[in-house]
Each structure stands twice: as C-alpha cells, then as structure tokens.
Amino acid sequence: MKHLLNLLAAIALLVWGTHLVRAGILRVFGANLRNVLSHSVSNRWTAAISGLGVTALVQSSTATALIVSSFVGQGLVTLPIALAVMLGADVGTSLMAVVFSFDLSWLSPLFIFSGVVMFLSRQSSPVGRFGRVLIGLGLMLLALRLIAASTAIMTQSPVVKALLESITTELLLEITVGAFISLIAYSSLAMVLLTATMAASGLVPLESALGLVLGANLGSGLLAVLTTAKSAIEVRQVPLGNFVFKAIGVMVVAPFAGLWLRYARPYITDAATVVVLFHLTFNIVVGVLFIGLTQVVAGWVGKWLPKPEKNMVAGRPHHLDPSALATPSLAISCAAREALHQADVVETMMVGMLTVIKNNDLKLAEDLRKLDDSVDELYSAIKYYLTKISREALGEEESRRWTDIISFTINMEQIGDIVERILIDVEDKKIKKDRNFSDAGMAEICELHARLIDNLRLGMSVFLNGSVRDAQKLLEEKARFRDLERAYASTHLTRLSGNTMQSIETSGLHIDLISDLKRINSHICSIAYPILDSAGALAPNRLRQAAIEEASG
Structure with missing residues (x-):
C-alpha cells in the first residue's frame, strides 16, 4: 500500500510540475506567443512550424489549441490554417517527451534550488515567474525519478503482475485507459512520460505501453474539445478538427503498432526511448499525412458545427470565452x-x-x-x-x-x-x-x-x-x-x-x-x-x- 501511495504521489507531482511549467511560460511569454502564432500563419507549413515551436515551449498542445481557437473566433486565422498549427503543436509536445526521457535527474536539484531562489527574491517580476518555470521543470524530473523507483519495487509483487496481465491484453482497452488518464491528468505529456517510465521499469509491457501512448494522443484531442465545449462555434471548430486528425491517426496506426515495435526494438535498447520515439513518430506521420487535408477536414467540421446565422442582437459574437x-x-x-x-x-x-x-x-x-x-x-x-x-x-x-x-x-x-x-x-x-x-x-x-x-x-x-x-x-x-x-x-x-x-x-x-x-x-x-x-x-x-x-x- 505504501509503494502504491508513493507512486500516486509521484504521478501527482509530475502533473503538478507540468502545470507549473505551462502556466509559468504563459505568464512570462503569453503575449509574445500569441504574436508569434498570429504572424506565422501565411501558409500551412509555416503555421505548423510555429505551432511546433510554441508548443515545445509551453509543453501543452491544449494551451496552443485555446490560443489558436481564439484567433479563429476573432476572424484572424482561417480554420484550415489553425488546423495546420495544431498538427505542428502535436509534434512539439512529442518532442518535449523525447527530451524528458533522457536521464536529466541531475538537473532536478539545480532547477528547484535556482527556481526557489529566483521566485522568493523577485516574485512579481519576470525573473520570479521564470523561477516558477524552473521549479516546475525540477519537479517533473524529480517525479520521473520517483516513479521509476516506485514502479521498480511494485513490479516485484505477484499481485501487481497478475493485475497488469489482466488489463493489458486488449489494444482497445489500453487506448481507452490512456485517453482516460490523459483527461484526468490534463496533460498528454505527463501521461506519455509516465508510460515511458513504467515501461522502462517493467511495470507495463512495451506492447501495452504503445497502446497507452495512442490513448494519450486521443485523450489530448478530446481534452481540448471538452475544454471549449461552452465556447462559440468558431472556437470549438479547431479542437474538433484536431480530434478528427488524432482519431483517424489512431485508427490507422493502431494495427501496425506491433509491427513498428518489431522493427524498431532491435535498434533501441532503452524501453522508455522506444515509447517516446513511437509517440514522436505517430505525431510526425499524422502531421505529414494530414497537413494537405486541412481544407477537407475543415469542411467536415464546418458541416458538423455550422456557424449560426447572425442578427443584430443575439447573433453578435460574445468574446468572454x-x-x-x-x-x-x-x-x-x-x-x-x-x-x-x-x-x-x-x-x-x-x-x-x-x-x-x-x-x-x-x-x-x-x-x-x-x-x-x-x-x-x-x-x-x-x-x-x-x-x-x-x-x-x-x-x-x-x-x-x-x-x-x-x-x-x-x-x-x-x-x-x-x-x-x-x-x-x-x-x-x-x-x-x-x-x-x-x-x-x-x-x-x-x-x-x-x-x-x-x-x-x-x-x-x-x-x-x-x-x-x-x-x-x-x-x-x-x-x-x-x-x-x-x-x-x-x-x-x-x-x-x-x-x-x-x-x-x-x-x-x-x-x-x-x-x-x-x-x-x-x-x-x-x-x-x-x-x-x-x-x-x-x-x-x-x-x-x-x-x-x-x-x-
């Protein structure tokens, strides 16, 4: 029971660290990030690159989706271009998962110490807010190390092994579990890192880990849809279109997950690296395949969520999103x-x-x-x-x-x-x-x-x-x-x-x-x-x- 509690606490710490980094980056660079996105959408490829860069910094494709959705709602960006931004955003968050998969535990105490000093000395200044970002990064690295330690102990338990064998034998179930945990954690990045760490510890088989990663991607898209559920139609269209990309991508890639593992495993010895590279590969493949179809998917979304007819009073856009x-x-x-x-x-x-x-x-x-x-x-x-x-x-x-x-x-x-x-x-x-x-x-x-x-x-x-x-x-x-x-x-x-x-x-x-x-x-x-x-x-x-x-x- 103690080891399970330690694992849950470490997972919570990972989610909290991700939240600190995302919130801190938005506080320090929020207006500049919006300017970068608004001025880098001349075509689909530049839009995708800008989405990649901003999301790699923010570490949240959901945050990028909210920003881009507001641009569509204001009429500053067309829906196809916004969907291209989101394809790049998904690649950006998967790149950060690769970075965090490396052994950076030695940076954890340095980031936490420096961040606390910066935050306590100048809380209301940009330096203090950047200190919060460093604290978040340090907590994420510390959490990953704690998760690895906890899972290593739990894998020795016969009860845990039997439980995992019973729930990780069906791909559809794995995808569902991965999507659900991503929704609860409010972060696909945290879910992917958690899965990679558990796979490296042997708590989760690699085949099941790939299914959980696909579910994390699906959950990320669903999270943005639910977050904007009460917003204006124009705002809701972007997350829905991005979810369509993810859903089709999961359906296309899922049957070949085992095949990819068979050919990639001999060249990659570390299980965690296998997981995060699969996550990166999935999003790159979806981005490359679908960036030419943004206009088509935008048409679908326009039919599913048609813009209401506007009149002088009730039809005016309400901006308090x-x-x-x-x-x-x-x-x-x-x-x-x-x-x-x-x-x-x-x-x-x-x-x-x-x-x-x-x-x-x-x-x-x-x-x-x-x-x-x-x-x-x-x-x-x-x-x-x-x-x-x-x-x-x-x-x-x-x-x-x-x-x-x-x-x-x-x-x-x-x-x-x-x-x-x-x-x-x-x-x-x-x-x-x-x-x-x-x-x-x-x-x-x-x-x-x-x-x-x-x-x-x-x-x-x-x-x-x-x-x-x-x-x-x-x-x-x-x-x-x-x-x-x-x-x-x-x-x-x-x-x-x-x-x-x-x-x-x-x-x-x-x-x-x-x-x-x-x-x-x-x-x-x-x-x-x-x-x-x-x-x-x-x-x-x-x-x-x-x-x-x-x-x-």
Whole structure:
C-alpha cells in the first residue's frame, strides 16, 4: 500500500510540475506567443512550424489549441490554417517527451534550488515567474525519478503482475485507459512520460505501453474539445478538427503498432526511448499525412458545427470565452474586446440621444433607455469574467491592463446611466410639455454633442492602442470641453436676460443637459489617466487634481 501511495504521489507531482511549467511560460511569454502564432500563419507549413515551436515551449498542445481557437473566433486565422498549427503543436509536445526521457535527474536539484531562489527574491517580476518555470521543470524530473523507483519495487509483487496481465491484453482497452488518464491528468505529456517510465521499469509491457501512448494522443484531442465545449462555434471548430486528425491517426496506426515495435526494438535498447520515439513518430506521420487535408477536414467540421446565422442582437459574437481563462493573456484580450462592445452600445445611446432631443422621438427614447440595461449587463459580465482570472497569473503589463479594463467598463457604465437620466429629463421636461430649445441653444447642444462623440471614439482608440499621444490629446479635450460648457452656460444666461421665451421654458433642462454632457466627457477623458500615468507622462499632483475634479463634478 505504501509503494502504491508513493507512486500516486509521484504521478501527482509530475502533473503538478507540468502545470507549473505551462502556466509559468504563459505568464512570462503569453503575449509574445500569441504574436508569434498570429504572424506565422501565411501558409500551412509555416503555421505548423510555429505551432511546433510554441508548443515545445509551453509543453501543452491544449494551451496552443485555446490560443489558436481564439484567433479563429476573432476572424484572424482561417480554420484550415489553425488546423495546420495544431498538427505542428502535436509534434512539439512529442518532442518535449523525447527530451524528458533522457536521464536529466541531475538537473532536478539545480532547477528547484535556482527556481526557489529566483521566485522568493523577485516574485512579481519576470525573473520570479521564470523561477516558477524552473521549479516546475525540477519537479517533473524529480517525479520521473520517483516513479521509476516506485514502479521498480511494485513490479516485484505477484499481485501487481497478475493485475497488469489482466488489463493489458486488449489494444482497445489500453487506448481507452490512456485517453482516460490523459483527461484526468490534463496533460498528454505527463501521461506519455509516465508510460515511458513504467515501461522502462517493467511495470507495463512495451506492447501495452504503445497502446497507452495512442490513448494519450486521443485523450489530448478530446481534452481540448471538452475544454471549449461552452465556447462559440468558431472556437470549438479547431479542437474538433484536431480530434478528427488524432482519431483517424489512431485508427490507422493502431494495427501496425506491433509491427513498428518489431522493427524498431532491435535498434533501441532503452524501453522508455522506444515509447517516446513511437509517440514522436505517430505525431510526425499524422502531421505529414494530414497537413494537405486541412481544407477537407475543415469542411467536415464546418458541416458538423455550422456557424449560426447572425442578427443584430443575439447573433453578435460574445468574446468572454470561458476556455480562455486558462491562458491569462488571452482572457485579458477577450475582456478588452467585450469592453469595446460595451463602448459601442454606449455610443449608440449617445448618438440616438441627440435624435431624441431634436425630433422629440419617444419611441426611440424608450429603446435607448433599454440599451442601458445591456450596458449594465455587459459591465457585470466583464467584471465577473475578470475576477475569475488569477491576479497572480498575470504579468505586470497584463495586471495593468486588467485594471484599465475595469476602469474603462466602469466609466462606460456610468456614461450609460447619465444618458438614461438625460433621456428621462428630456421626456418629462421637453417632449411631454411640448417645449423646444431656442435655435441658438440647440446649436450649442449639437456642438457639445459632436465633440462628445469625437472624444468617445478617441477614448476607445486610446483604450485599444494605449497611445500616449492620443491620451494627451484626449486630456487636452477635457479642458476645451469644460471651457466651452462654461461659455455656453454664460450665453444661455444672456438669452434669458433678453426674455427669450424658448430659453426661459427650457432653461433648467438646458443647464442640466450641458452639465451632464460635461460629466460624460469627464468619464471619457478619464480613460487617458492610466495610460499617461503608466508612461510617466502625468505628474502626481495633476492626477490628484483630476481626481478631485471628477469627484466634484
């Protein structure tokens, strides 16, 4: 019982080490990995090579599948190219299995010691996050050594031998067991390394080990399908296509596994090397055979998972992909895109608001007020999505982006509330009482509104691109808008002194309206503060003064 517990603990340590490496690499290089993939998909071969390189670094074809799936969902990559990336990704993870099959146990204490020192000394820096990667690598190597020691003892037990003989005599059963363990471990790499170590210890016969490896490949494809099961159709298509490749590959290769073992075994003395080279050979063969069929398989997947017909509301793409939460940089990107959609809804409300003021359109006013509910729902959804991203998993830049998104969505939500109040005031004080602004007053409102729309679009650009120059321009617009609002309030009072009837009737609404427009502009311009602050282009006293102004008005 003790030896079995030791084996299970060693397996758990191997899985945990794999998780640490994958998470650490994504934290350190997450954005760069996405850039490499997005700029290396000009054709199927370069796409496959980029997938190989990224997955060899991340040590998880599932993580690569999630990244590439998001590209397909955003329309940045076509499905056939994404499937080519995944063929390369499978070769990448099998190459890492070969590397770990060598006796690198002497590196384990070095990696763990160096990683702990780096992590504890500079936890929140890239050095500290790379230390986590070294800790994960060290734990993986240590786990492999512990597994070998535990299995060597267990192979001496007659009970264990009888049990293994009873469950490793059927290829289909071996494939099923391998796929199931890969799903539980959330890593085909860990499963292949475990199988190789047990084969080297004699706990599992080589013939059965090959069946378990085929199952690990099948389980890897199924894992990505299950992980993206609740995502958009475009996102789910990539893992499904990759699973098709793996399933066909397993069906084609399985009958010849024994034949491959017969011809390869005489030249390879180490059982673990036989297992990992079979894993590598399988994925290379699948990649070479199927890279020319990505278009065909993409067609199949398109029929099995057809894209839904899109309309203006229900059919819009929702970017808060739950499967992306496993990749922090990808999840941040999803939240940013949803925040931009929230801003688009706010812009629709603001543009329609002027039409209501001009034309006294009660029906449009009611529709626009309903949009505020959508703005509030988007704010809640984005906020909840962001809270599910571990702050510890974010780098310094991603953590700052996390804060920027929260701030942006809060400002958009508050703008939506202000627009809703304006619409209610216009209905009660103007439309229902059949009053109108004077021509001069309407011209002033139109001028402020036009500047407001321009500033909103500039603010969205600042949020998207983080341009310091545009942020400075947006901040300058705040001062201009404030001066203009004061000037128009003064001219309105002048019209009142001239006893202009329209100005008198709408005086209260007019003053409230231009004041509300100024508050909306303040929320828009506040988008610039985090950008300028992070760039060191905003003096601390200016920031405090801005906060005071926001609170007061």
